[in-house]
Amino acid sequence: MDFKKAKLGILGGGAMGEAIIRGILKARVFSPQQLTVSDISAEKLKGLKATHKIKTCSDNKKLVSDSSIIIIAVKPQVLPAVIKECTAASDKTRLFISIAAGVRTDTLCELLSGRGRIIRAMPNTAARVLESATALCSGPGATDADLNAAQKIFNALGKTVLVDEKLMDAVTGLSGSGPAYVFLFLEALIDAGVKVGLTRAVASALASQTIFGAAKLVTETLESATKLKEQVTSPGGTTISGLHVLEKGGFKGLVMDAVEAATQRSKELGK
Numbered sequence: 278m279d280f281k282k283a284k285l286g287i288l289g290g291g292a293m294g295e296a297i298i299r300g301i302l303k304a305r306v307f308s309p310q311q312l313t314v315s316d317i318s319a320e321k322l323k324g325l326k327a328t329h330k331i332k333t334c335s336d337n338k339k340l341v342s343d344s345s346i347i348i349i350a351v352k353p354q355v356l357p358a359v360i361k362e363c364t365a366a367s368d369k370t371r372l373f374i375s376i377a378a379g380v381r382t383d384t385l386c387e388l389l390s391g392r393g394r395i396i397r398a399m400p401n402t403a404a405r406v407l408e409s410a411t412a413l414c415s416g417p418g419a420t421d422a423d424l425n426a427a428q429k430i431f432n433a434l435g436k437t438v439l440v441d442e443k444l445m446d447a448v449t450g451l452s453g454s455g456p457a458y459v460f461l462f463l464e465a466l467i468d469a470g471v472k473v474g475l476t477r478a479v480a481s482a483l484a485s486q487t488i489f490g491a492a493k494l495v496t497e498t499l500e501s502a503t504k505l506k507e508q509v510t511s512p513g514g515t516t517i518s519g520l521h522v523l524e525k526g527g528f529k530g531l532v533m534d535a536v537e538a539a540t541q542r543s544k545e546l547g548k
């Protein structure tokens with residue numbers, strides 16, 4: 278796919294829509310002149326135009342007819358109405374990339390009456406700081422070149438993996454919901470720091486940098502989490518005392534149950 282000639286349309290300029298705009302402009306995947314965003318709110322469009330110097334459009338159907346790649350970034354509840362509105366303006370020359378949680382590609386294909394090639398992506402909220410963990414899968418009509426193009430777009434927002442669509446509920450349970458689990462863990466670490474005598478500000482700075490640094494160690498050294506944990510757990514030391522309490526409380530089992538429950542919920546919502 279020739280990105281220089283492509284025109285990218287984004288349906289929905291909310292939190293994720295704007296994160297996508299910011300990421301692809303920063304990584305120079307597309308120029309501002311190649312980008313148009315549509316939204317129901319004129320005020321939001323005004324803000325997006327002023328901030329990112331991109332084109333805006335209040336007509337979803339026109340956005341689709343003017344774009345070669347369309348990212349669907351509206352909420353799942355309004356998605357059927359939005360897509361139906363655009364069907365007449367579409368055809369198979371257009372690639373749709375949906376980030377709507379729980380909406381399967383066969384459902385999208387049906388809503389589009391087969392008039393478009395489809396890819397599904399599941400980013401997470403860290404797209405706002407260009408550190409998303411995004412999984413992508415192919416849907417009806419999508420080619421390898423389409424998947425490469427979608428991966429190039431989402432690589433601008435963080436890291437990407439390719440999966441089969443049947444694994445998208447698992448992705449939702451792990452990396453889609455994952456930031457919330459980490460925020461809960463972070464909150465617990467901060468409260469714990471306060472309990473052992475640190476000010477909230479100091480506890481907060483130390484706890485968030487600890488999580489950030491630990492994640493960076495795993496991604497940069499490519500060492501397993503188990504090995505890195507063992508490296509900092511000296512015999513009879515402080516860390517093993519803390520780990521013992523977490524293990525006794527079933528920490529790992531609880532996290533595994535949480536991911537499984539979120540995966541199950543994603544399956545239910547997708548029905």
Ligand SMILES: NC(=O)c1ccc[n+]([C@@H]2O[C@H](COP(=O)([O-])OP(=O)(O)OC[C@H]3O[C@@H](n4cnc5c(N)ncnc54)[C@H](OP(=O)(O)O)[C@@H]3O)[C@@H](O)[C@H]2O)c1
Nearest residue numbers: 289290291292293316317350351352353376377378400402
């Ligand atoms: N946020 C996340 O962390 C995350 C992660 C993965 C996937 N997703 C998916 O990303 C999608 C967008 O989520 P979000 O958090 O960015 O939601 P959001 O902030 O509510 O953005 C959606 C935008 O679409 C607008 N909109 C509503 N109806 C519309 C219509 N008929 N035509 C055009 N625009 C319309 C909304 O305007 P109003 O606000 O005025 O209604 C809003 O600006 C969802 O499908 C969600 O499942 C989100």
